Amino acid sequence: MSAKEKPAANAYKDTLHLPVTDFPMRASLTEREPERLAKWEKDGLYQQIQKQSTGKPTFILHDGPPFANGDVHMGTALNKILKDLVAKSKTMLGHHVPFVPGWDCHGLPIEFRVVKESNGLSPVEIRQKSEEYARKYIDIQRASFKRLGVFGDWDHPYLTLDPCYEADIIRTFAKFVEQDLVYRAKRPVIWSYGAGTALAEAEVEYKDKTSPAVYVKFDLVNTPEFATDASLVIWTTTPWTLPANLGIALHPDFDYLVGSFTNAEGSTQKLIVAKSLVDEFQAKNGLTLSATLAEFKGKDLAGYEAQHPFLPRTSKVINALFVTAETGTGQVHIAPGHGADDYQAGLANGLEILSPVDDKGLYTDEVGLPDLVGVHVFKANEPIIALLQEKGALLARHDYKHQYPHCWRSKTPIIFRAVPQFFIKIDAIRQQALAEIDNVTWLPAWGRNRIHGTVESRPDWCISRQRTWGVPLPVFYHSNGMAILDKDIICKTADIIEKLGTNAWFSKSDAEWAQLLDLPDNARRGQDTLDVWIDSGCSSIAVLERNERLHAPADLYIEATDQHRGWFQSSLMVGIATRGRAPYKSVITHGFVVDTSGKKVSKSDQGSDKNAKPMTADHYYNKYGADLVRLWVSSVDYLNEVPFSEELFQQASESYRRIRNTLRVLLGNLHGFDPAKNTVKTEQFTLLDRWILERLENVKRECRDAFEYRVDGVVDVSKSYDFRKVFTVLNQFCTVDLSSLYIDITKDRLYCDASDSIRRRATQTAMYKVTETLCLLLAPILAFTADEAWEYLGHSKSVHLEQFPEVQEVFPGENSTVIVDELLKVRAIIQQSIEKARQEKLIGSNLDALVELTLPEKSFNNAVFNDLPVLEEFFILSVLKINRSSEITDPLALVQMSPHRRCARCWKHLPSVGQGTKPDLCDRCTEAV
Incomplete structure (x- = not known):
């Protein structure tokens, strides 16, 4: 110009x-969104949506309860917004979608925090403070979810601490008892000595740990002739469990040899090793196989005994199919009180269940070694290795780095420890659960295999916990210690709990409970609480079946990948045991939010790492706005791990x-x-x-x-x-x-x-x-x-x-898209020529150009190519001339400066400029003004 x-x-x-x-061009989301949110609440928008959609097909998305502990982090925000995307889109597709949010309120993390902050509290005081803590974070998280634009019945959420909900948990336990699914036994459980309680599998996380691995000799006694004077050799990464050793397992079908092994000093020993592991065994122990004295199958030694290396008893040689030939010696040290496989093998072979360890992980008198009584098991590894060395039973030791289970709350390594606990018989419902898994739609499809595998392999469900903040395990005991497991008594207990809340279990005396339930005068209450996975696993009963607006089974559950062994599975097992079916029709599994290094984002990490970049949702919606968080959720591949950083x-x-x-x-x-x-x-x-x-x-x-x-x-x-x-x-x-x-x-x-x-x-x-x-x-x-x-x-x-607009055929028989696709091909060629002319300073912009377009004779024959006004508008040109040629196969565009005057209003160079009443306007602009 x-x-x-x-x-x-x-x-x-x-x-x-x-x-x-x-x-506004500037969104100012952080100011405008709270104003709009306040308007929605004032107008009762969620209630309007529910009222308006009543009578339409109901779709139930059941909210898996987040834990009432800490702020909402981006992983939780991802989950809740995904649910909201489902609910809002289903509503706009013509469904009635009531959404009842919920919270999981009991459990170790809250109690752990309360006890840590206040020592010497009574059980009732612990529970009071735990409830205050939970309700505080329910309010904090609810405010965050609402601020993120998530619609739901926020004034009436379900809380696992509500007396009605707690009563339904106890009634569910009564169903287990009625079907003879509950038993009490002393068997190994996952034990957190840091938190002083048994743990569920879902409460375990894995971290690197370096353990002392040892090769230990067990001299055979009363042996068959081929094994005379020979020693079995076990390999273990837990020397502290050796005081509880009662057996040695060999695979019945493996090939073993009795060999004469020589060390660097030239002395020889007669040792038994699996043939396939001899090379590894020699390398790890500094030994050389100088002669093979005999070969046999593992089943040939079953029933014999070996001398314990440092205690005055023998260990039974047994067969077990879980023995592998991947590492070690093909012989497994069996301590039935310290491992699930060991327990089953011990049970099958009449071994005692010995577990000489207390709640804090300290050895008890049963350890059989006075110097170790009161010593923590992980501190006992070195003294035990020294004892093995002294007794001549240690062949070698080395450090072994491996992934080891840790308590998710206390962060201490766990131990497997046999203590009297209550269990649910999984075998009784396993096959029905596996069958129901195949009646559910899983997204992604691999979710089916993951939960199928966990259900197929899971042991009996340990449902008792040594905690205070939870729903009491409603069991009474006779004076002789026998448990009273009676469905009617449990249901009466539930009725009382529904009126008074579970605090009554702890505040009322044994005598008061005995009177309320018509129990013997000397009956006493149990002190355990139920596993919190039963709490949330009961939600289909306590929420979906109780609320007349909802239905069971739910149409959809959505949670993260860890819930195949958590809520998805506990809900399934409760559903099978109480209703004979899965509580859901479809299940979506989303990935974890991970940082750029691939590490999972969690609330505990945020609290422990002061240098960590913010990963809480409030940081992002307060800085950028909730719609930005929602747009981010919609843009990610949520079925896989979701990388996240402020830059992303x-x-x-x-x-x-x-x-x-x-x-x-x-x-x-x-x-x-x-x-x-x-x-x-x-x-x-x-x-x-x-x-x-x-x-x-x-x-x-x-x-x-x-x-x-x-x-x-x-x-x-x-x-x-x-x-x-x-x-x-x-x-x-x-x-x-x-x-x-x-x-x-x-x-x-x-x-x-x-x-x-x-x-x-x-x-x-x-x-x-x-x-x-x-x-x-x-x-x-x-x-x-x-x-x-x-x-x-x-x-x-x-x-x-509103609802989504229906798809229509707006122009039947036409296909403007095909025509425009052809125009776009030509437009690209014209733009290339214009850009070249612009770089050569021939023109300043498209409207300065007169373009001469030559089209191939046999293509681009749509009638639109004869309509110059349409073409000039589409190509944003002032003047276009069109030629045809049989000598080219692709369009050609020649650009020159337009010879016409420029219209002062539309800026096009047109021959009609000045031809009308306005000397500086084209005919169109003259008419327009």
Whole structure:
């Protein structure tokens, strides 16, 4: 533009129909979202949605309860927003979706924190402080979930500490008892000496640990002739369990040899080793096999005995199929009181269950070694190794680095320890549980194999815990120590708990309980609590079946991958034992949120690492806004691990800005458009309008299918809930189809045509349809922004009260997309030539150019290529000339400076400039002003 032209152009600025909207360019989400949230709550939006959708097909997404401990971190935010994306999209697809959020309130982490902060509390005081702690974080987490735009019945959540819920837990236990699934036994459990309690498998985490590994001789006694004077050799990484050794297991079918082994000093020993492990055994022990004296099968030694290396007793030689030939010697040290396999093998062979270790991990008198009584088992490794050396039973030792289970709360290594506990018989319900797994749809599909494997291999369920903050295990004992397991007594206990709460179990005396339940006067209460996985596992009964708005089984459960051995499995087992079915029809497993190094993000890590970058949800919604967090969730592949950092999160900000700017431009271009008065007829749409509306229908179809994919009316879960696809489709539609093409190309007609021209109104009609549809499809993801834009469209009700638009065939028999695809190919060639001319300073912009386009004779023959006004608009040119040639196969574009004068209003170089009443305007602009 020359200096002389600028005043003329400015003179007509007020005649242009530039975009006008109050929809802000700056989102200011951190200020505006809380205001919109307050409005939603004041209007009772969730209740309006529920009322409006009553009578439609009900879809139940059951909320797996987060633990009421700590702030909401990004992993929890991912989970809750995924649930909200499901609930909002299902509602807008025409379902009734009541969502009742819940919290898991009992358990070790809360009690551990309370006891740590206040010593010397009575059980009732511990429980009071634990409940205060839980309720504090319920309020904190609820506020975060609401701030994230998650809709639900937040005023009536389910809490596992509510007396009604606690009573249902106890009634569920009564069902177990009624079916003879509960028994008490002394058998090894996962024990946390740091927390002083048994643990569930899901409460165990694995960390690197270096243990002393030893090769130990057990001299055979009363042996068959081929093993006379020979010694069995075991390899173990837990020398501290050797005082509890009562047996040695060999695989019945392995080949073993009796060999003469020589050490570096030249002395020989007669040792027994699995043949396949001889080479490794020699290397690890500094021995050489000088002669093979005999060979035999493991079953040939079964029933014989070996002398314990440092205690005055023998160990029985047994056979066991769990013995492997992967490492060691093919002979396994058996301590039935310190391992699940050992226990089963000991039980099968009549061995005692010896576990000389107390709650704190200290040896008791039963250890048989006075110097070790009161010593912690992990500190006893070295004294025991020294004793083995002294007795001549130690062949070798080395350090062994391995993944070892640790208590998730106290962070101490766990031990396996036999103590009297209550168990549920898993074998009695295992096959039915496995069958039900195959009646459930799993997404991803590998979820089926994971839970099938854990159920197939899990031992009996240890359901008793040595804790105070939990639901009491409702068992009474006679004076002789015999447990009273009676369904009717347990159900009466549940009725009392429903009225008084579980604190009554701890505050009332044994005599008071005996009177309430008509028990013998000398009956005493048990002090254990139930495993908290029963608490949450009962939710289908205590929530879905109790609440008349819900139903069981639920249509969907969604949790992270650790729940195959946690809530998914406990819910399944409770469902099978009490109802004979799984409590869910479909299960989605999402990955963990991990940092850029691949480490899982957890609340405990955040609390322990003061240098850790923020991973709590409030940091991100307070800094960027909840819609940014929601957009991030929609953009990730949640079925796998989800890498996260603030830098990665900021990429979502770029996508948000593009989408918001698109909405703003669309709203601005709708200024002065009244859909009731200005909507054009179908036949009045131009090619561009027909094209964008065709694309809009494709976008609708792709998004609806991604939210809920149906085949013959039946939902295919494996192809549904694809929120990443929704994000990709909408992001691309805004960025490419709208911003780069439709909005850019139609600027001229919108700004420069007469305000009520048919062509301009056609574009506004199309833009109105596009904007409405974008708001609707974005609503589950950008819950705040879509509602804001919906208001600016002139709607008085929230977008969340609407349904997704149905897919339609807007222009039957036409395919504008095919035509536009051809135009885009030509446009790319023209733009290349224009860019070259611009670099050569021949022209300044597209509108300065006169383009001579030569098309091949036998292609690009659509009628549109004969319509110069349409082509000039599409290619954003002032003047276009078209030739045909039989000598080329691809279009050619020649660019020169237009010889025509430039219109001071639309800036096109046109032959009609100055031909009318306005000397500096083209004929169109003359008419428009």
